Amino acid sequence: MKDFYLIFKNLTRKPLRLFLTMFATFVAFLIYGTLTSFQVAIDSGVDLAADDRLIAVNKINFTQPLPISYVNRVKGLDNITDVTHLNWFGGYYQDPQNFMAMFAVDEQTFLTVYNEIVLSPDERQAWLNSRQGLIAGESIAKQHGWSVGDRIPISSNIFSKVDGSSSWEFDVIGIYTGTDAQTDTTSVYFHYDYFNETQSFGRDFIGFMGVRTTDPKLNEAVIKSIDDLFANTPYETETVPEKVFNKAFIEQIGNLSLILGSVVFAAFFIILVIVGNSMVLSIRERTAEIGVLKTLGFKSRRIFFMVLAESLLLALAGGMLGLLATNLTVAAFNQAPIQLPVLVVTNGIVGEATLIMVALGLVTGILPAINALRLNIITALSRQ
Amino acid sequence: MSRMLSQIWTVIVMNVRSLPQRLWMSLAAIFAVAVVVAVLLSFLAMSNGFDITLSGTGSDDVAIVTRSGSQSELNSVIGRDSVNIVSTAPGIAAMENGQPFYSAELYVVVDGRKKSSGTEVNIPMRGISATGFDLRKNVSIAEGRMFVPGTSELIVGQGVLNQFDGFELGQEVKFGKTRWTVVGVFSTGGSAFESELWADARMVQDLFNRGNSFQTIRIKLAEPGNIAGIEAMIESDPRLILDVDTESGYFATQGKALQGIVIFGWIISIVMGLGALAGALNTMYTSVASRAAEIATLRAIGFSNTSAFFGTLVESIVLSLIGGVIGALVSYSFMDGLTTATMGASFTQVVFTFELSPQLFQNGILMALAIGLIGGFFPAWRAARVPVIVAFRGSM
Known part of the structure; x- marks a missing residue:
């Protein structure tokens, strides 16, 4: 207890320096927390992908279509629970800049294959019964201010209607949430039949299929049986586990984790130098005092741990404040009307951050602590 | 002091x-x-x-016509009849033989493999004709030769060769049922076209079941930057549901x-x-x-x-x-x-x-x-x- 009082007094003896050092640590952990939560959100597309779900796309590229007849042929294969199909609509609301992930789907099978989508039983039934109905994710609905019962026009930058216009009327029937906090709720889904009957070109084609297998262990076999089925046709397929598909999709943008990782690394490097330096300095300034403590009978070991505790406390205090601020920043991002995945400061992030704080405290404290440990009373007291 | x-x-x-x-x-x-x-x-x-x-990709003396509201070449569709009508618009430069100087092109996406990550990525494949070459500045064949029209040969941009696997000179690639051979490498002075694969427009139409439709029309302008004539024509003809912009304007928006x-x-x-x-x-x-x-x-x-x-x-x-x-x-x-x-x-x-x-x-x-x-x-x-x-x- 007495030691703790001393440590505390030592820390706060130069409030300005304490504040500046803590602030640098604070900034680094704010950057770490925020960027890592971005990283986790980006990876969630891969992490949350169902193990037993496969994506079958046109082998040339996933932007090329497949004939709708494929769905029934895949349904006939072994080890498959259900098959659904989705078609990218290129939808945007009011302003072409407000583009969104919008798919024309086969509603019944869609809800079984993508069972992470949560709708109330009433909304579910209502959607199945309404031709022009759409369901929108919580986040996109909030962004555009849609609520159940609204009738909204949505335009497509790919398709046009038979009459030449490219604007469709929809009823908002349901707002869905996800089974996980990070389930994507920025997408919009509507009936394939409504789409297929009203659009003017490429009728009876679909974008890709979502396939649920009876057991993830059988994925390889199912993949082979699907791709073999359509080999040497004008529309060959390429089937991959959803995880693989999502990962490749993110990789198209570039190596985001490398970019985010480098920034975080740079931020930590800065504080390591700043905090480390200020620790060395503040212990050196106290050389005489440490000599006095030793003269009073404080064991070298005890002083060693006191210095280490001081640097640990410094890192933890600044870092924890940084994590606290991360929570506020993330909450602000989630509230902002911009299309971003849901950011969550996971326990993993907090745990990892705490480990880094401890490591930072040890690394910055070890050198001055060793110096204090080795300090000879005579030199300490004569070094004025 | x-x-x-x-x-x-x-x-x-x-x-x-x-x-x-x-x-x-x-x-x-x-x-x-x-x-x-x-x-x-x-x-x-x-x-x-x-x-x-x-x-650097967009040129000021070339106009680009896309389907209205499509925002990018990929989403656009233009029928042959629309192409024919637009080609009669005022303000289009003439070729040596007196014909209007334009190139109707296709723009589809095929899979390539990124060298850095080993994952599949979207590579644009452009269906183009000799006129399309003449229309662009700085296009040159750096290695190999030009594709022969009417065959399933393709040439690749230097950027593609640099960043993606599977398109080396002499390589065969299979899209659907068709096998294509890489016969040349082209350079366009570092512009975004170097990220593309180029092949004969007709062959691309066949492969991707595009019938006789295209995706964009590139038009050489008689007077750089002046697209008023084409604009007026699109405005007045109800059959044309199209957008027109200078190519530089189009790519400047994409650069954002x-x-x-x-x-x-x-x-x-x-x-x-x-x-x-x-x-x-x-x-x-x-x-x-x-x-x-x-x-x-x-x-x-x-x-x-x-x-x-x-x-x-x-x-x-x-x-x-x-x-x-x-x-x-x-x-x-x-x-x-x-x-x-x-x-x-x-x-x-x-x-x-x-x-x-x-x-x-x-x-x-x-x-x-x-x-x-x-x-x-x-x-x-x-x-x-x-x-x-x-x-x-x-x-x-």
């Missing part, structure tokens, strides 16, 4: 000369600023390179795709800059504290407090500028010229090269200067107010 200046100068020289005594603290400040500047410049160089690639990166880069580096600022303040306060006796002594022998103020301020700025220059050099040597690919507005890969221009360099130096100025001001203020008595007390 000149006495004041000479006093300031003396103190500055004294401070800067004594920097080595506070070596580690000074190095820490330099280092922090260097990292911040390097991070900022790297983001700016990335976005700048992307912008340069796309703005990485605008978010610039904003992100600035926010991150300003936040990191605040951390570095804390480091600079720490260094300078320590510097003032360690020289308190000297400062007070100077005051005692008649130096003004202004000289103490500027001495400290300049010391801080010098440290930051050294850091800024180091950061800029690091960013320049590691980032400038780095070639990579990202997803562009057309949902396809665009190969581009990081460009650290002098303009951006300036931004980095300004950032360093800001940190030095703020980081020096408050400690300098304290230095200016060190009481003379300290000189006789020995320590502070």
Whole structure:
């Protein structure tokens, strides 16, 4: 207890320096927390992908279509629970800049294959019964201010209607949430039949299929049986586990984790130098005092741990404040009307951050602590 | 006045000369600023390179026609009849044989494999004709030869060869049931076209079941930038549901795709800059504290407090500028010229090269200067107010 009082007094003896050092640590952990939560959100597309779900796309590229007849042929294969199909609509609301992930789907099978989508039983039934109905994710609905019962026009930058216009009327029937906090709720889904009957070109084609297998262990076999089925046709397929598909999709943008990782690394490097330096300095300034403590009978070991505790406390205090601020920043991002995945400061992030704080405290404290440990009373007291 | 200046100068020289005594603290400040500047410049160089690639792609004397509202070549569809009507619009340059100078093109996406990650990515494949070649500036075959029209041969841009696997000269690629052979490599002086595969338009129509439809019309303008004639025609003919823009205008909008990166880069580096600022303040306060006796002594022998103020301020700025220059050099040597690919507005890969221009360099130096100025001001203020008595007390 007495030691703790001393440590505390030592820390706060130069409030300005304490504040500046803590602030640098604070900034680094704010950057770490925020960027890592971005990283986790980006990876969630891969992490949350169902193990037993496969994506079958046109082998040339996933932007090329497949004939709708494929769905029934895949349904006939072994080890498959259900098959659904989705078609990218290129939808945007009011302003072409407000583009969104919008798919024309086969509603019944869609809800079984993508069972992470949560709708109330009433909304579910209502959607199945309404031709022009759409369901929108919580986040996109909030962004555009849609609520159940609204009738909204949505335009497509790919398709046009038979009459030449490219604007469709929809009823908002349901707002869905996800089974996980990070389930994507920025997408919009509507009936394939409504789409297929009203659009003017490429009728009876679909974008890709979502396939649920009876057991993830059988994925390889199912993949082979699907791709073999359509080999040497004008529309060959390429089937991959959803995880693989999502990962490749993110990789198209570039190596985001490398970019985010480098920034975080740079931020930590800065504080390591700043905090480390200020620790060395503040212990050196106290050389005489440490000599006095030793003269009073404080064991070298005890002083060693006191210095280490001081640097640990410094890192933890600044870092924890940084994590606290991360929570506020993330909450602000989630509230902002911009299309971003849901950011969550996971326990993993907090745990990892705490480990880094401890490591930072040890690394910055070890050198001055060793110096204090080795300090000879005579030199300490004569070094004025 | 000149006495004041000479006093300031003396103190500055004294401070800067004594920097080595506070070596580690000074190095820490330099280092922090260097990292911040390097991070900022790297983001700016990335976005700048992307912008340069796309703005270098569009030409002012070429108009691009797409389906109304499609926003990108990929989403557009234009029937042969629309192509024929548009080609009669006023303001179109004529070819040597008197025909209107235009090229109807297709733009589809095929799979390639990114070398850096080994994952499949979207590569644009353009269906084009000889006219399309003549229409573009700087197109040349760098290796191999041009494809023979009517055959399933294709040529690849240098960027594709550089960043993606599977399109080496002589390689066979299979799209659907058709096998294509890579017979040539073309270069377009670093523009986004180098990220594409080019093949005969008719063959691409067949392969992708496009019948006799196209996706864009590139039109050589009689007068650069003047698309009024084509605009008026589209306006007046109800059969034409099309948009027209100059090619440079079209690509300039697409170059904005990485605008978010610039904003992100600035926010991150300003936040990191605040951390570095804390480091600079720490260094300078320590510097003032360690020289308190000297400062007070100077005051005692008649130096003004202004000289103490500027001495400290300049010391801080010098440290930051050294850091800024180091950061800029690091960013320049590691980032400038780095070639990579990202997803562009057309949902396809665009190969581009990081460009650290002098303009951006300036931004980095300004950032360093800001940190030095703020980081020096408050400690300098304290230095200016060190009481003379300290000189006789020995320590502070």
